[in-house]
Amino acid sequence: MIQEYQTKEKALAYLENADRIPERSHGERMVLDLLPSTTRRVLDLGTGDGRLIDLVLAVHPLATGLAVDFSEPMLERARARFANRNEVSVQYHDFADSILYLGRFDAVVSSFAIHHVEDDRKQTIYREVFEILEPGGVFVNLEHVSAPTDKLHDDFLDAMGITRETEDRSNRCTPPAIQLDWLIRAGFIDVDCFWKWRELAVLAGTKPS
Numbered sequence: 640m641i642q643e644y645q646t647k648e649k650a651l652a653y654l655e656n657a658d659r660i661p662e663r664s665h666g667e668r669m670v671l672d673l674l675p676s677t678t679r680r681v682l683d684l685g686t687g688d689g690r691l692i693d694l695v696l697a698v699h700p701l702a703t704g705l706a707v708d709f710s711e712p713m714l715e716r717a718r719a720r721f722a723n724r725n726e727v728s729v730q731y732h733d734f735a736d737s738i739l740y741l742g743r744f745d746a747v748v749s750s751f752a753i754h755h756v757e758d759d760r761k762q763t764i765y766r767e768v769f770e771i772l773e774p775g776g777v778f779v780n781l782e783h784v785s786a787p788t789d790k791l792h793d794d795f796l797d798a799m800g801i802t803r804e805t806e807d808r809s810n811r812c813t814p815p816a817i818q819l820d821w822l823i824r825a826g827f828i829d830v831d832c833f834w835k836w837r838e839l840a841v842l843a844g845t846k847p848s
């Protein structure tokens with residue numbers, strides 16, 4: 640079954656409005672702040688057009704990266720972004736499948752992507768991320784989380800300029816506290832919600848050295 644983001648219409652509509660997500664740049668800055676200066680190998684899960692891993696590599700010019708997504712229109716845009724740069728590989732991967740074969744990384748990052756899968760798989764992805772990180776590696780997830788009340792969800796939609804009718808039907812958002820608990824159960828330390836604006840949050844943890 641084709642999922643929404645695998646269609647050209649949805650992928651391009653998202654990318655056209657990506658800069659209009661309020662406070663996004665603050666969340667992205669927190670992602671960058673949390674990456675150790677020793678970061679050399681980076682994985683971006685649900686990369687879209689490669690925006691986040693591009694920001695990471697701008698700060699870590701010696702690093703190399705793997706950017707994965709399951710949407711061909713998104714992969715096309717990411718490949719175009721990195722066409723003349725061999726520090727990033729772009730690859731098809733569906734979150735439905737294990738990420739264990741993707742390699743080993745100092746940092747795994749993601750933005751607004753993992754919330755598209757059901758909770759069971761999200762929790763398993765967090766465990767798999769722990770497995771593929773080198774000791775001392777970090778997982779930093781800039782994510783769309785759920786609001787604690789309907790009123791706060793409506794306030795978020797208002798701030799985003801959307802309605803319950805037009806909000807993304809593929810969202811499967813989860814409260815941040817539950818996700819922090821999953822990270823701790825996976826084995827991560829120094830787990831926290833490092834930044835939050837309404838339903839947008841940076842959730843992160845470190846694999847013990």
Ligand SMILES: C[S@@+](CC[C@H](N)C(=O)[O-])C[C@H]1O[C@@H](n2cnc3c(N)ncnc32)[C@H](O)[C@@H]1O
Nearest residue numbers: 644685686687708709710733734750751752755
């Ligand atoms: C809201 S976009 C975010 C894209 C990019 N990370 C960014 O911050 O602009 C969500 C991304 O997650 C990807 N995605 C959703 N479900 C996925 C799945 N099952 N496997 C892999 N990627 C998925 C979509 O194709 C899309 O590129």
